[in-house]
Amino acid sequence: MSHHEIKKPEDIVVPPSSFLAKLPMLGAILAVAGLGATLGSSFGEHKARTMFSYLFAFEAVLAIPLGALGWVLIAHTVRAGWDVVVRRQAETLVGSLPLFALLWIPIGFIGFHELYPWTHHEHIDAILAKKTWFLSTGFWYARAFVYLAAWTGLGLFIYRSSIKQDSLDEAGVEKQVHVVRKVSAGGIFLYGLTLSFAAVDWLMSLQPHWYSTIFGVYYFAASILAFFAFMILSTQALQAAGVMKQAITTEHFHDLGKLLFGYTVFWAYIAFSQFVLIWYANIPEETEFYLVRLSGGWEYLSYGLPIAHFFVPFLFLISRHIKRNRVALAAGAIWTLVLHFVDLYWLVMPNYGAHGGGHHEPHLSFTYTDFTAVLGVGGALLAVFGYLLTKNKAVAINDPRLGESLAHENY
């Protein structure tokens, strides 16, 4: 409990001379170079391989703002107070969701046929014939439109409300906080449904015989985990750039660390739940997913992920002292973020060559487009995120719960 008056922070704008001010330009360069190299290669003979690289990068990077959207909606709904000093970053991330409607275009209009085997008439067998009502081109596009529109709408609403708050008076802020809370509460349903169905449409249907009812939750777990790892790093970057050096304290990092730790366990719980049911039932339609991932080099990732993406961060982050140490927490966040990309690579890439007439078995082999796609899509996110973050105040300074956040302590 603090007895002195808590002052509102004044260092809330990224200084133009700091390294963070260069992030939009750096991101834009990466985006142009990465997307150029990737999409350029998609017109060559390796079109299919390139589009798998692109889908992997798209899904892995999209997970970060999508995780942010889920968390912001929950935070507004439950009137969270502790997070006000860091929430503007998450709101900036969701403000970049419209970008992903653009970045989705190559998947929908360039690689659609190469990526999804159910679009090939010769691959429709007795099982797929029963799924054609759902996995049909028109319906698939219509659904994709709904997801992207929902995320763009929710993202822009959250972002714009947050920015508008900076120039409202007290009565206006109070009125607006209630509106945002109501929209967020309803938005959680829209978010849950669109995220699950998008995961089914864009990732699960890569292997259309296979199904897993928990798959949407798996993608959600990956998303929110990646988001917390990202936000721990972006918060530290903000402070390194001289923003809110006093306002964001060890207490806030401790809570972000707890969420990173908690969702690490959640990811493992969901991943194992998916595996154990399929392993126990042993039905060929379902085991196919793990069978392709247990040969051709993929077995290293299949056995490595539980260790590197669960046991290592679990044991590392379990201690309170690690979560309250900035360097150690940043190391945990970087580790988790890298493993998030490995996880998505493991989800997407074994499907390349798994169908297509059985020319070859899917092997774990990297190609340069895997990296250029990540740099391109990731650079595009950093460009938009950096631009919006440096353009506005880095904290919602008029938020009625700012005082609660500034005084936040863990006990």
Next chain:
Amino acid sequence: MSETKSWGLLAQYENPHAIYKAAEKVRDAGYQQWDACTPFPVHGLDKAMGAPPSKLPWIVLACGLSGSALMLLFETWAMGEAYPMIVGGKPLFSLPAFVPVWYEFTVLASCVAAFLGNWILNGLPRPHHPAFASKAFERVTDDKFFILIEAADPQFDLEKTKALLNESGATLVEELEP
């Protein structure tokens, strides 16, 4: 000597702010055997009291890990040795099948350790306490805040301690019988 007859002193405060300041004074005076009782958690009071970090996390970790190891051993022994049975064509030692119980027992062992450890570290159950004799102390569950300093504390001196508590903003100081 009157000190030997007394269990200690009870001081009453009106609000969280007052007890927070008083706790800092008692801490700085070097007292060890004392406690604060409040109707609701006063955030930061443990820091004002200079309380050391809790040992509870270590108890939970130790019990969680040993519970975890014991359950894995038990499952291996039960399924492989004591009552070997093939289920669904799986090997006798099937780690994936063991995981749910293994995991749940780790959680259970940790939770029970946290619950019992909390009781033991707090000296519970404790049916009687000298402070219960005080009429004023009844309001600890309502709207008053209390500091108890035990006579067993090496710093304890009836007059000096009484003076310290009075100075610290107490609205009432009582001597407690053992």
